[in-house]
Amino acid sequence: xxxxxxxxxxxxxxxxxxxxxxxxxxxxxxxxxxxxxxxxxxxxxxxxxxxxxxxxxxxxxxxxxxxxxxxxxxxxxxxxxxxxxxxxxxxxxxxxxxxxxxxxxxxxxxxxxxxxxxxxxxxxxxxxxxxxxxxxxxxxxxxxxxxxxxxxxxxxxxxxxxxxxxxxxxxxxxxxxxxxxxxxxxxxxxxxxxxxxxxxxxxxxxxxxxxxxxxxxxxxxxxxxxxxxxxxxxxxxxxxxxxxxxxxxxxxxxxxxxxxxxxxxxxxx
Amino acid sequence: xxxxxxxxxxxxxxxxxxxxxxxxxxxxxxxxxxxxxxxxxxxxxxxxxxxxxxxxxxxxxxxxxxxxxxxxxxxxxxxxxxxxxxxxxxxxxxxxxxxxxxxxxxxxxxxxxxxxxxxxxxxxxxxxxxxxxxxxxxxxxxxxxxxxxxxxxxxxxxxxxxxxxxxxxxxxxxxxxxxxxxxxxxxxxxxxxxxxxxxxxxxxxxxxxxxxxxxxxxxxxxxxxxxxxxxxxxxxxxxxxxxxxxxxxxxxxxxxxxxxxxxxxxxxxxxxx
Amino acid sequence: xxxxxxxxxxxxxxxxxxxxxxxxxxxxxxxxxxxxxxxxxxxxxxxxxxxxxxxxxxxxxxxxxxxxxxxxxxxxxxxxxxxxxxxxxxxxxxxxxxxxxxxxxxxxxxxxxxxxxxxxxxxxxxxxxxxxxxxxxxxxxxxxxxxxxxxxxxxxxxxxxxxxxxxxxxxxxxxxxxxxxxxxxxxxxxxxxxxxxxxxxxxxxxxxxxxxxxxxxxxxxxxxxxxxxxxxxxxxxxxxxxxxxxxxxxxxxxxxxxxxxxxxxxxxxxxxxxxxxxxxxxxxxxxxxxxxxxxxxxxxxxxxxxxxxxxxxxxxxxxxxxxx
Numbered sequence: 001x002x003x004x005x006x007x008x009x010x011x012x013x014x015x016x017x018x019x020x021x022x023x024x025x026x027x028x029x030x031x032x033x034x035x036x037x038x039x040x041x042x043x044x045x046x047x048x049x050x051x052x053x054x055x056x057x058x059x060x061x062x063x064x065x066x067x068x069x070x071x072x073x074x075x076x077x078x079x080x081x082x083x084x085x086x087x088x089x090x091x092x093x094x095x096x097x098x099x100x101x102x103x104x105x106x107x108x109x110x111x112x113x114x115x116x117x118x119x120x121x122x123x124x125x126x127x128x129x130x131x132x133x134x135x136x137x138x139x140x141x142x143x144x145x146x147x148x149x150x151x152x153x154x155x156x157x158x159x160x161x162x163x164x165x166x167x168x169x170x171x172x173x174x175x176x177x178x179x180x181x182x183x184x185x186x187x188x189x190x191x192x193x194x195x196x197x198x199x200x201x202x203x204x205x206x207x208x209x210x211x212x213x214x215x216x217x218x219x220x221x222x223x224x225x226x227x228x229x230x231x232x233x234x235x236x237x238x239x240x241x242x243x244x245x246x247x248x249x250x251x252x253x254x255x256x257x258x259x260x261x262x263x264x265x266x267x268x269x
Numbered sequence: 270x271x272x273x274x275x276x277x278x279x280x281x282x283x284x285x286x287x288x289x290x291x292x293x294x295x296x297x298x299x300x301x302x303x304x305x306x307x308x309x310x311x312x313x314x315x316x317x318x319x320x321x322x323x324x325x326x327x328x329x330x331x332x333x334x335x336x337x338x339x340x341x342x343x344x345x346x347x348x349x350x351x352x353x354x355x356x357x358x359x360x361x362x363x364x365x366x367x368x369x370x371x372x373x374x375x376x377x378x379x380x381x382x383x384x385x386x387x388x389x390x391x392x393x394x395x396x397x398x399x400x401x402x403x404x405x406x407x408x409x410x411x412x413x414x415x416x417x418x419x420x421x422x423x424x425x426x427x428x429x430x431x432x433x434x435x436x437x438x439x440x441x442x443x444x445x446x447x448x449x450x451x452x453x454x455x456x457x458x459x460x461x462x463x464x465x466x467x468x469x470x471x472x473x474x475x476x477x478x479x480x481x482x483x484x485x486x487x488x489x490x491x492x493x494x495x496x497x498x499x500x501x502x503x504x505x506x507x508x509x510x511x512x513x514x515x516x517x518x519x520x521x522x523x524x525x526x527x528x529x530x531x532x533x534x535x536x537x538x539x540x541x542x
Numbered sequence: 543x544x545x546x547x548x549x550x551x552x553x554x555x556x557x558x559x560x561x562x563x564x565x566x567x568x569x570x571x572x573x574x575x576x577x578x579x580x581x582x583x584x585x586x587x588x589x590x591x592x593x594x595x596x597x598x599x600x601x602x603x604x605x606x607x608x609x610x611x612x613x614x615x616x617x618x619x620x621x622x623x624x625x626x627x628x629x630x631x632x633x634x635x636x637x638x639x640x641x642x643x644x645x646x647x648x649x650x651x652x653x654x655x656x657x658x659x660x661x662x663x664x665x666x667x668x669x670x671x672x673x674x675x676x677x678x679x680x681x682x683x684x685x686x687x688x689x690x691x692x693x694x695x696x697x698x699x700x701x702x703x704x705x706x707x708x709x710x711x712x713x714x715x716x717x718x719x720x721x722x723x724x725x726x727x728x729x730x731x732x733x734x735x736x737x738x739x740x741x742x743x744x745x746x747x748x749x750x751x752x753x754x755x756x757x758x759x760x761x762x763x764x765x766x767x768x769x770x771x772x773x774x775x776x777x778x779x780x781x782x783x784x785x786x787x788x789x790x791x792x793x794x795x796x797x798x799x800x801x802x803x804x805x806x807x808x809x810x811x812x813x814x815x816x817x818x819x820x821x822x823x824x825x826x827x828x829x830x831x832x833x834x835x836x837x838x839x840x841x842x843x844x845x846x847x848x849x850x851x852x853x854x855x856x857x858x859x860x861x862x863x864x865x866x
Contacts, residue, residue: 005649012646020634022281032288036295044300051503055369055377055390063388065502067300097630101691104594105647106619133292137300139392139505277639277673 009107010115017089017119027085031078031127038074039134042196043067064237067138071131072232073195076225079128079154080190083161084182086120087169091178094169113266117162117259124158125151140236150235153251157228160254166262192216193225194241224250303504307375313348315339316374318358323469323531324398324496325379327354334398334531335378338515339498341523345514364390375507377499384494391499394512397524398533401493402432402486403471405456406463409482414440419461421445421452421470431490432465449474456481468493468537483537496533547572547699547731548593552602555588562588564754565602570733570747572698573725577742578735579833580751586735587627589751590703593733594624607698620648623692627703629684633677637668637687640676641694648695662690665720682713689717693724700724702734718744739834750837757840762833769836772806773829776815783822790818795838805839 021027043066050066093099102112129151135142142150168185172178190196220226231247234240240247299305307313317325317335325333336352343350353374357367369377381387383395404411412418418436420443422429436443444461446452453475455461466474471483485493500508518524528534548570555563563585570576578586591597592604595615604611607621631640638659645655663669666686676684685705692700705717722744724730734741742748743762750758750765758765777800778784787802788794794802806812806828816826829835 002649008646008649012643015646016632016635016639016643019277019281019639020632022278022284023634025284028284028288032291035292040295040298040300047301047503051501053371055364055367055374055499063385065392065505067505096633097626097628098632099630100596100624100626101630101644102647103596104619104622104624105644106616106649107647108616130288130292133289134296137296137298139300139508277636 006107006111009105010111010118013102013107013112013115014119014122017116018122020089021119021123027082027123030085031082031130034078034081035074035131035134038077039067039070039131039138043070043138064239065139068140068237069233069239070196071135071138071140072236073190073193073229075128075131075150075154075236076157076193076195076229076232077186077190078131079124079158080161080186080225081182082124082127083120083158084165084168084186086124086162087165087172087182088175088178089120090116090166090169091172091175095175109267110263113166113263117159117166117262120162120165121155121158124162125155128154128158142236146235150232153231153235153248156255157232157251160251160256160258163255163258163262167258167265170262170265189223189225192219192223193229194220195225195229224254227251228254300505301503302506303375303501303508304506304510307346307348307507311348312351313339313343313346314351314353314373314375316353316355316358316369316377317379319354319356321380321469323533331530333379334527334533335396335496335498337527337531338396338518338524339376339378341518341527342511342514345517346510371501375500375504376511381497381499382494383497387497387499390502392502392504392508393497393499394508394515395495395497396515397519397528398496398531399493400468400496402465402491403468403483403537404463404465404486405471405474405476405481405483407480407482409484411439411486412441412462415442416463417442417444417461419444419446419452419455419464421449421464421466428491431488432486435486435488435490436465469533471537485537546570546608547574548576548604548606548733550589550593550602550604553589553592553599553604554601555585555592555597555599561754563592563599566751566754566756567602568749568756568759570731572731573729574746575721575725575732575734575744577745577748578733578751579737579739579742579748579837580735581737584751585754586751587703588754590624590701590733590735594622594701595619620695621698622701623695623697623699624701625685625688625692625703625705629688631676631684631688631691633679634675636673636675637663637679638672640687641691644691644694650695658694658696662693665693666690667716682709685709686713686717689720696728697730699731699733702732704736705734714741739832739837742833748833750840752841758836765833765836766831769839771831771835771839773835773838774804774806774812774815775825775827775829776802776804776819776823777825777827778802778819779822779824783819786822787815787819791815797838803838 047066050069093102103109132142132147132150168178168181172181227242227247227250230240230242231244231251234244234247315336317333319325320327321333321335323333324335327333332352339352340350355367355369355373358369358377358379377391381391381393382400383393387393406412418441420432420436422432422445433443443465444455446455446464449470452464452466456464456476465486487493498511500511515524525534546569548568550569551567552565553563553567554561554565566585566589578589580586588597592599593606593611595611595618598612606618609618609621611618632643635643641659641662642655645659650658660669663672666689668683668687668690671679671683676687679687689702689705692702700721709717718741721730721732725732734745736742745762747760748758748762748765749756758769760768775797776787778787781800784800784802788796791802791804794804797803804812804815816823
């Protein structure tokens, strides 16, 4: 197999994921309904509680409106859902025999997995960028370089989370179990990622712990999604709660670690 | 083969197209009632301090840059401007003690700096009027190490500590002056070759524009900031309408005229009243 | 040695404690049609999985087209095409997309890929269904498409695991017709597994496998000559009669619940049985030598166990139920 032949294989696996996902209305509806629920309904609904009635008095001292603050987190939420739901595609291939078609092909398994994860991350990035269409609604303005940086970060994040989905798929037997399972993973991760309520940046650590119980702050600090959301906020609205390097380290770290684990898992199956 | 390619992506394109149309449509929904409320009452309320020249003067003939700007914006939007002068503004370091409420003000003007600190409480629309430390000298540059610099800090919120640190690091000796008159005299008599002051204060100096040049001072610790109109957080629709009106005013050239009139633009000019 | 498309020597494999293959050796010459015949669970699919590198042998070695499947699996995969027992098509894609995927994965260049897709679709007469989504295909169409796909990259060896399960006689015949032509034209080696006797009558060589062991090997004719004998099947009128006959002739083999089979080899005289039990028999029948009777001679069992039909039905139902 020459390099170009291997590339064709990766392309084929990637293309199949794209074709399937863009034809699957149910999945796209999910990709649209989440940003609508979170930005239009929750964001608008909670807006009065975050807007401040007297100058100098707001609950959370962040230099942004609530919608702007929520916006990057909803992108991450959409990416998380799509990436982790990607496991269903992996289970599908395994249960319905398609996996064997690729396993008897001369493509090395690593590249099959790479193609699959790339496909899944492309779809997840697409779903993330659907949220970007609502930027005007959330009063977020993005320059072209900002947009490109955000898309790049979103893709790397999606790559890591998709690999995570593959790892889950190797451990889950049935489709039915997975629906419940994914919700019990995604939502807690999302809620403890400083996504819907900010950890006040202007406070010191001790004050932060006073504002929230220590265990909650601890959960947020060990949750890698916290840093992913933070990195994306840094790019999209120019706001970081943590040193910007943390977010990059976590996003790239997840991509590498999860992909390697997925490789080991996939090689074994 | 082109037929197969078309077939292949038609379903995907239809699905994606539908999704994008839906989202674009959703993004056009108004997220709040701030604009529709103002349109119903027909009034746009601007809160300003008693005096913050040249943004707010209190002089009916020449009421100030921010006041005239807000007036222009209001008429662009088909609203009547109501100016509420609140003496409490600027009296205290903590804006909370100014007791500005949503009921009194739609827009806050007259010296709102477009800084992260302000944006923690308000959303801002920069008005292209700039303030910051400026230098004034015959050459238009800072003098060599060891020279004496006359400093008139004024009462604005600019960071004086940062300025004096910077002057020291440049090896210049800062000498505080009490009033604009003294500053002009020191420059004229050569006691100091250079003066440093706040941008809006410089407008009131009696200096010969031919003999003196003004220039922005910039360092890591301070830089010129833009002043802004402040709107309440969460008043998205109102903010968008105000922004759109500002853009239209800018395009028609009326803003530029206004900036010239009050001398608040990025270009520094010394006037001789 | 060069002419052997498939070499298997002393291959063993086990699922836990259960031995699926026990020191199996066989050699398939190039360009031949080789059939693995045996009941379900005999180890046919396990052997196929080892040959197409989906599973490793616990002991022994195997090679396809001269390439060791354990040592150089990627290279081995290049020269084989596989049609699995269960469908491995993506039923959300069209026929063309399934083939295009396959062509890309096998690294075929655009021009030859497109050309071959057309060729194989014509071959299995699906050219009018090119852009239809596979989900709408009947079982026979799916099978044909899978065979087309397995041939797309022009493999040297084609593995067909129970290729014609669930197909009507006409389709079955047509598929064999294609394959025979390909063997002649391209020197393709075909290895099929089946438990349908009719499928292997036309094979160059048949290997009968049972309980993980090869129990006979040869051309259908040679096997029939060697093991094939006429069999006498008698159906007694009732259980009492059945017991009496078994008492009298202990060598009689029970088939199902009420049929006794006797090899016609001189040990048992047919006329003796008929003489003695004439009044207590419901039916007497002679069976000419067939591969089925060869299998019966070798194992003492009928080839087609009743469970098969049930299993196929289950599988079909499972797929329907699981489809979204």
